[in-house]
Amino acid sequence: MAYHLLSAMKHIFSILLWLGMATWVYSQEKRTISGYIKDASNGESLIGVSVYVREIGNGTVTNDYGYYALNLPTGVSYTLVFNYIGYEKVEKKVTLTDDLKLSIELKDESVKLQEVIVKTTKEDENVKNIEMSVNKVEMKTIRQMPALLGEVDLVRSIQLLPGVTSVGEGASGFNVRGGNIDQNLVLLDEAPVFNASHLFGFFSVFNPDAVKDVKLVKGGIPAQYGGRISSILDVRLKEGNAKKREINGGIGTIFSRLSYEQPFAKGKGSFIVAGRRSYIDVLAKPFLNGDLKNSRFYFYDLTAKANYRIDDKNTVFASGYFGRDVFGADFGFEWGNQTATVRWNHIFNNKLFMNATAFYSNYDYGLESDRNNTRQSGDKFKWNSNIKTWSMKPDFTYYLTPNNTVTFGGQYINYSTKPGTATAISSGEERNISLDPRYADESSLYIGNDQKLNESLSFQYGIRYSYFRNLGPGTAYEFLEVVKGERKLPVSEKKYESGVINTYGNWEPRFSTKIELNSSTSIKASYNRTAQYLHLLSNTAASSPLDVWTLSSKIIKPQIADQVALGWFQNFQENTYEASLEVYYKKLQNQVDYVANSDLLLNTYLEGDLLFGNGRAYGAEVYVKKNRGKLTGWLSYTLARTERKIEGINNDNWFPARFDKTHNLSTVVLYQLNDRLSFSANFAFNTGTPATFPTNRFEWGGWTLPQNVDNSRNAARIPAYHRLDLGATLKSKKKLFGKGQGEWVLSIYNVYNRRNPFSMYVRQNEDNNLKTEAVRYAVIGSVVPAITYNFKF
């Protein structure tokens, strides 16, 4: 591999060596307590459980696989406190003489909900953990929130968190702290998902029955993550019930769902298979006739995961996702993601934990016209596009001392993309209009350390080096700028049969610190630099499934973000309430925009249609969350500004991004009335998104056309967005077939029937070309009630 990567490796390993040496001195006469923490009801490993050692006033948390390790002096008795929100606290007394395996199962707290327990423990993640700018939402909560059409949706739910916006209702993806939607690394069991939407953005691809845990990292991104510059949405799938067979399912307005979980090999392994499919097409079938008879409109996904514990030191996981949206009749359009992940958790010794991941991820779409036409002399158009990646990723956690946890590892990603493979047939004559495939790879190495200096001060620091190569065969184009901000013309091209066409390398330093002022208050600060070599080119308001993921090239430089964040974290009333106030400033380099009339599809000279510039985003986020009691939920408020400055747009001045929202308020309230009945409500208020309106009109060819004399972009705003949703869940009294459980979920979206604008635009009146008018467009223009039935065996 290239010199860059070698020198990066050398640097990183010398840091590691130094750290190892430094802490070796202190690690004598110590033994390790380690183990897995699981959910007592189904054997699912629990992520982020606090393990606190009372005697030393310090502790750790379980990693992404539920594993923890503590290195402590021998010959002493310790009290270990295992604590996790929503679960009963467990205390264990141990005397440490030798390495100790201590695996714990925690019981779900909601079983005893009536007797609201007042916790006396002081440990709390919000204050104690060094993580900042991180939001976790329990699936339990997401499931209770009122949802559009009753379909529990992960991406819609996280849009109610601070710092998260979108261009509008119904748009796919989400924007985090001023980042574009392609700047979020959406991971499904460590495999990236390139398009997380069904039905153009209305629903996300994550089946709620199969998801265990969701974490959104908006800042203070640890060194182990890379590849996208704004956020990480880390979605972990359930491992499958390791205790008994479990069947979950439901019938909603859009999807019908079914999942099956079962232990195998005497509980050493378990698996889950979960599927969903929209079924409106099945119901509509009898009513369709003529040309519509062959219409297809459905979407489905299948999620599966299995794990097997070979022995105490080795566990393997395999998971996969397969989803597809299919629309059309004579004209067909379909798209979908496939991911497959294999992971191996290996404990080398009590201190060294490894997770090795290999994944494959593919996103593709296809369009086909005249599907019913099979004649030789006929007309046809066929087009597909894909992006395929595979990757190897070893990650190590080294529990050096209770005060130092070192993480290190690397990743190799191989990309191969087909931006567009198309054939057109006109009256029997066939033409190939395909673009050349493109290849690249990305290698990275990282090392980081979590260091507790004393009871109040901790650091997390690390560095990542990423190295990107455009690989042959391929063609590199050069362009000439004629007029700034307009299409650049191709002037030369160079073909490469093989080898390396172009490279980029970036150092990405990461740093976080936490100062605990007292047991319920801490201050945290972070800085991170991130680099991204993959760009979703989209010139439309909402991203469409046709948008092409494009690799960096000589012309398209890697996107780079630098972010600083500062936060105040405070808990109240024995951790019943947790609150935080964060401010952030983010600088973005090499942001992409588009010339007027840009043609991003099937265009060989696509790069000539791109414009480049910088971005900046800053804001303040307030978050208050109530964790315990009959009433739970959160309130989030963000005051923010997101701007871009692009050559040739808005007279080269800063302008607000399409998803910039000054005020963004959301509240989620869940109320558990009794064992059977619970209520929920969401309320959201956003400042209207920016818009560009013409100042003048002119007549040409019998039409009235718009003109903006200031040549400005996004200088106006559409009216504010606000919406209230309500929901109720009623568990049935009777056991379903003697042992199962059923529940009805009622949801009302947009309760007060507001026509929230997605956009405003101008047009000439349909009947009178000389009359101009402004139009407000709402994607969801009415109240949407829905009912869902869920069952569980």
Add this chain to the structure above:
Amino acid sequence: MNKNTLYTLLTYITLAFLTVTTLTSCEDVVDLDVKAGAPQLVVDGWVTNQQTSQSIRLTESAGYFDNSPAKPVLGATVTVSDDKGRVFSFVDFKKDGNYVWKPVAISDTIGRVGRTYTLRIRIGTEEYTAVSKLNRVPKIDSVTYFFDKLPIAPADDAPKEGYTAEFFARDPMGAGDCYWIKSYKNGKYFNKTTEVTIAYDAAFSPGANSDGLRFILPIRRAISPEFYKEKDTVKVELCSIPLEGYYFLNQVRTESNNQGLFATAPSNIYSNIQNTNPKGRKALGFFGAAAVSTFTEVIDAKKAKPKDGN
């Protein structure tokens, strides 16, 4: 494939689906306050190879919601010259901003394929120019039609069944021919911006590698934005336009139908009218040269083709 068509289609599919699922997207006409900018000269005109009078319209732009007819620009000196030294004067006979050249003899035309035309407009101290080349155009071989039915009734009161017409012509060899296809039903021009059909070689856009092909199906059938009925007259005009004209019309269509989930960021429409003083006030609109092929057919049920035949 042309993106606008595609997005229209996508939006259509989405909307169709959402209607089924009881979700209703909606559009309301609302009031909007915008501050009008200073007016600019607007040029709207073509010279063609047809044996008719040719006209160039000069108006002023106005505030966006100013719903009165555009104010004509009077008293301008308008000429068009070709690269062989011929000069044609355009005169505003009616004092309404329409500057007209009338052929003296019946066989007189301005446009000749291959020549380049320069428009000069003098208004007071300002002078504007525009240059356009008149490109070749193939002849239209035929117009055929077949009887068809829509599965669901169209939203407006357009007919649910009738004849779909298509024209057949072949793009000549040599890449880069651009066209504007205009169609008329019983002499009435399909004049909506959504009905603007332009082609690059035989397909929608430059990337389509469609040089020398017969015009592709969606372009052939674009002459039927709605059904024709028995005895209707279908008229098709295939106009060769310069590349700038292709981009201009493409943007006209985009900017006047820029709505929905997949709208692009609004941008100003390109103009090929130049003020000879680079610091002077800029002008809007487009001046172009075009060669035109026409074909007219009267719908006769007996001559209709079967639906899926060629």
